Amino acid sequence: MTKLEAIIQPSRFDSVRQGLMQMGVDGMTVSEVRGHGRQKGHTETYHGHEYHVDLLPKIKIEIVVDDKLVDSVVEAIAKNASTGRIGDGKIFLSKIDEVIRIRNLERGVTAL
Numbered sequence: 001m002t003k004l005e006a007i008i009q010p011s012r013f014d015s016v017r018q019g020l021m022q023m024g025v026d027g028m029t030v031s032e033v034r035g036h037g038r039q040k041g042h043t044e045t046y047h048g049h050e051y052h053v054d055l056l057p058k059i060k061i062e063i064v065v066d067d068k069l070v071d072s073v074v075e076a077i078a079k080n081a082s083t084g085r086i087g088d089g090k091i092f093l094s095k096i097d098e099v100i101r102i103r104n105l106e107r108g109v110t111a112l
Contacts, residue, residue: 001096001109002070006061007035008081008089013059019080020063025073027112029062038086058089064096066109 008016013030020028034055043052065073074091082088101111 001064001099001112002067003094003096004061004063004065004070004073004077005092005094006063006077006081006089007033007058007091008061008077009083009087010057010059012081012083012088013061015080016061016077019076020073023069023072023076025063025065025069025076027063031060031062033058033060037090056087064099064112066112 006016010032017028020026035058036054036056043050061077063073070093074093077091098107099109099111100107
């Protein structure tokens, strides 16, 4: 099993979620996060004063999938999250040794 963590633009979340649901991925954890990469934030003006916004709003999606689905899930996220501009985000992959469903103690892929 593999855990995918995708950091994407908030405006692309609905598109990514629909793409994942269409391929049968329905379990995910979604968090509103803040951060920056190469973007390094931007400057805004509020009531005549300029200030620098260092940490930009992003959406973090966490999904654990069977190893057979990893490439197609990565492709779906990348396709639906991409705008072609800096700040589109990143996908991180990690190996998962075990999953246990708390309700009935199922283990492995069946617990997903």
